[in-house]
Amino acid sequence: MSPLFQTKDLSVRLDGQIVLAHVALSIEPGEIVTIVGPNGSGKSTLLRTIIGAISPESGTLNVRPGLKIGYVPQKLHIDPTLPVTVRRFLSLPVKVASDEANRVLALAGADGLSGKQMSDLSGGQLQRVLLARALLGKPELLILDEATQGLDQRGSAAFYQLIADIRDDVGCAVLMVSHELHVVMASSDRVVCLNGHICCEGHPAHVASAPEYRALFGTGTGGALALYRHEHDHNHDHPNETAE
Amino acid sequence: MSFLLDDFLIRATLAGIGVALAAAPLGCFVVWRRMAYFGDATAHAAILGVALALAFNLSIFIGVLTVSILMATLVTRLSGRGFAMDTLLGVMAHASLAIGLVAVSFLSGVRVDLMAFLFGDILAVGVSDLAVIWGGAAAVIALISWRWDALLIATMSPELARAGGLDPEREQLVLSVTLAIVVAVALKVVGVILITALLIIPAAAARPLARTPEAMALIAALIASLAAIGGLQMSLWADTPAGPSIVTVAFCIFIASLIAASWRRSRR
Numbered sequence: 001m002s003p004l005f006q007t008k009d010l011s012v013r014l015d016g017q018i019v020l021a022h023v024a025l026s027i028e029p030g031e032i033v034t035i036v037g038p039n040g041s042g043k044s045t046l047l048r049t050i051i052g053a054i055s056p057e058s059g060t061l062n063v064r065p066g067l068k069i070g071y072v073p074q075k076l077h078i079d080p081t082l083p084v085t086v087r088r089f090l091s092l093p094v095k096v097a098s099d100e101a102n103r104v105l106a107l108a109g110a111d112g113l114s115g116k117q118m119s120d121l122s123g124g125q126l127q128r129v130l131l132a133r134a135l136l137g138k139p140e141l142l143i144l145d146e147a148t149q150g151l152d153q154r155g156s157a158a159f160y161q162l163i164a165d166i167r168d169d170v171g172c173a174v175l176m177v178s179h180e181l182h183v184v185m186a187s188s189d190r191v192v193c194l195n196g197h198i199c200c201e202g203h204p205a206h207v208a209s210a211p212e213y214r215a216l217f218g219t220g221t222g223g224a225l226a227l228y229r230h231e232h233d234h235n236h237d238h239p240n241e242t243a244e
Numbered sequence: 245m246s247f248l249l250d251d252f253l254i255r256a257t258l259a260g261i262g263v264a265l266a267a268a269p270l271g272c273f274v275v276w277r278r279m280a281y282f283g284d285a286t287a288h289a290a291i292l293g294v295a296l297a298l299a300f301n302l303s304i305f306i307g308v309l310t311v312s313i314l315m316a317t318l319v320t321r322l323s324g325r326g327f328a329m330d331t332l333l334g335v336m337a338h339a340s341l342a343i344g345l346v347a348v349s350f351l352s353g354v355r356v357d358l359m360a361f362l363f364g365d366i367l368a369v370g371v372s373d374l375a376v377i378w379g380g381a382a383a384v385i386a387l388i389s390w391r392w393d394a395l396l397i398a399t400m401s402p403e404l405a406r407a408g409g410l411d412p413e414r415e416q417l418v419l420s421v422t423l424a425i426v427v428a429v430a431l432k433v434v435g436v437i438l439i440t441a442l443l444i445i446p447a448a449a450a451r452p453l454a455r456t457p458e459a460m461a462l463i464a465a466l467i468a469s470l471a472a473i474g475g476l477q478m479s480l481w482a483d484t485p486a487g488p489s490i491v492t493v494a495f496c497i498f499i500a501s502l503i504a505a506s507w508r509r510s511r512r
Contacts, residue, residue: 053406071407078400081447082276083454092397093408103400117455118400 003028004067004173005050010059012042012049017087019045020195022059029140032167032174034184036207037194038216043177044074046194047145050175069222070134070172072144076126080119086129087114096136107169108132109162123150127159142166144176147210148183148219156180160187251406252367253476259369259377260472260490263433263442266426268465269388271443272450273419274458276399280444281333282319286420287427288337289315290343294361294431302436304382305376309428316420322420332349341436364435364487366476373432384422391418433472434487441491442459442468449498452505467497 002045006026010197012019020042027033037043038134048054049061078084090101105111110128113121121129124126127147134142144163164187167174178184181191190202199212207213247251275285290308297307319336319436360368368375388395398405402412430439444469447460454460475490482489 012499051407053403069407071404073401073403073407076401077405079276079278081451082399083451083460084396084457084459085455087398088456092400093393093405107452 004036007062007064007190008060010049010061010237011057012045013057014045014054014056015043019196020045020049020055021207023131023194023198025192026200027141027173027175029190030167030171030173032187033176033190033192034181034188034204035123035175035177035192036179036181036184036213036217037199041195044145048225049175053141059092065140068137070136070139071132072127072130072142072147072195074145074147075149076130078118083117084118085114086118086121087117089129090133090136098101100136104132104135105129107166109122110231119188124155127151129164129171132167135170137239138170138172140172142174142176144174146177146179148178148180153180153183158181160184163187182212235238252369252476255369255371255374256366257473259342259366259374259433260476261469262374262381263375263426263430263447264468264472265465266384266422267430267439267442268446268450268468270384270418270419270422271445271447271468272461272464273388273395273399274423274440274443275447275451276341277419280440281330281337282316283423283440283443285333286316286423287341287430287436288341288344289441290427290431290436291361292347293397293428294338294356295344295347296352298348298356299348304431305428308431309424312427313421316424317417320416320420320470330454335348348392360435361431362435362437363485364431364438365435366433366490369432377429380425384425387469389420391415391473392458393418432440433488438487438491441494445491445494445498447473447500449494452487452501467501468494471497 007023010023010025011021023046025046035043035046044053050063051069060134060186086105087101090096090104102111104226105114108128108131110125110132113125115244118126118129130147142163148159151159160183163174163176166172176184181204184191185208188204190201191204191207193199193207193210193213193216195216199216200207200210202210255380261390274280289311293308293311294304296302296311315336319333322332345358348358357365376400394410395418397408398412398415405412405415426443427436427439430442434442446464449467450460450463452460453463471490471494474493476486478484478493479486479489
């Protein structure tokens with residue numbers, strides 16, 4: 001099977017500054033890939049380049065023709081002065097049939113929220129509604145940009161489990177950004193550690209123990225990561241050169 | 245009662261309703277997007293438009309429309325550049341009013357009834373004014389209903405709009421243009437100072453009564469029309485200035501709507 005999209009030597013410049021350099025990334029159908037990296041490492045920029053909101057400075061981005069992408073934004077703030085139900089929100093800007101709306105709400109674990117006002121939703125409910133919206137039209141690739149901001153650790157873990165379940169149900173590939181590697185480890189097939197360029201990538205356990213990853217996160221996130229510290233008793237090839 | 249008197253009151257009422265119908269749905273977006281100051285900046289720039297129109301002997305409608313569109317797009321452009329939006333809009337809103345007033349004072353040869361532009365002169369609306377007002381209102385309503393769904397999603401999330409194949413900046417431009425048209429047609433009715441009030445008060449009054457965006461726009465249009473009719477009657481009977489009277493009535497409806505909403509909440 002050919003990849004859903006593939007970038008080669010991709011560089012992106014924002015406001016005159018190089019944000020991403022020489023990024024080579026591809027995703028196979030059905031694969032769950034998580035991008036981790038510190039703030040300002042270009043994670044969101046990479047996602048937005050892939051969905052076509054930003055054009056690359058150089059390099060190539062090959063997207064499979066007709067690829068359907070479902071996008072879950074980082075956050076959504078709907079002003080409480082705007083009265084709109086969940087059902088209506090799903091029908092903007094393209095009308096969807098009630099069957100389809102109910103299907104995606106059920107998939108995302110948001111059944112029963114259809115008639116609720118968007119501004120009355122809790123953080124967790126809002127994330128599920130955004131996920132349901134992204135599932136409209138049966139996307140082959142689901143892209144999530146730090147979709148669990150504002151959820152507590154247990155809430156995020158449940159959300160990522162839900163993503164993994166949806167992938168198993170629907171078979172879509174998932175590309176997501178997270179700074180909570182320990183939470184996404186269980187549900188990711190592959191982790192890409194980004195800091196302007198790809199520092200290392202591979203199986204979650206491999207990345208968690210890679211020196212490049214620990215150099216970025218070792219002190220910053222402290223206690224939570226200590227759980228996943230492994231001793232380095234063997235050497236890895238340079239991760240940039242290991243083709244997956 | 246002479247036939248003429250009836251006629252001017254009918255003209256004024258029709259003018260008030262025309263402006264109300266255009267301002268209400270746009271006002272909903274002003275409230276939803278928190279752009280009240282944006283309305284102020286555009287409306288206050290209208291005085292500068294008046295000054296330029298008089299200086300170059302152009303129609304006031306064209307002068308105001310041009311300057312308002314320029315102001316609206318300028319403010320939109322600047323807003324993406326990392327300035328503190330609130331401060332920037334406050335600066336623009338008041339600077340444009342001040343500069344407009346200074347510019348008018350340079351027109352020594354022309355006798356300008358400044359009060360009419362600041363607070364409106366709805367009782368002096370003529371048949372041609374009426375045609376401009378209803379033409380402008382029809383254009384605003386047509387533009388907003390055409391882009392309604394796109395404007396809604398762009399208001400909720402520019403990112404989701406873009407993911408849905410829309411250009412949020414183009415939708416913003418639609419709002420800027422309609423805002424400029426509303427300013428140009430409302431100038432004669434309520435004047436530059438109170439245009440923003442006519443945008444946001446009916447929308448805010450409609451909010452507790454609506455559960456869908458469409459309902460909110462329709463209720464706001466109804467409230468604004470009632471305010472126009474009520475304000476004119478009040479102006480006639482109590483001999484108060486018409487523009488401020490319309491806004492005062494709108495405010496009373498707003499208070500009534502708030503009380504009704506909290507009463508309903510407490511009974512639930």
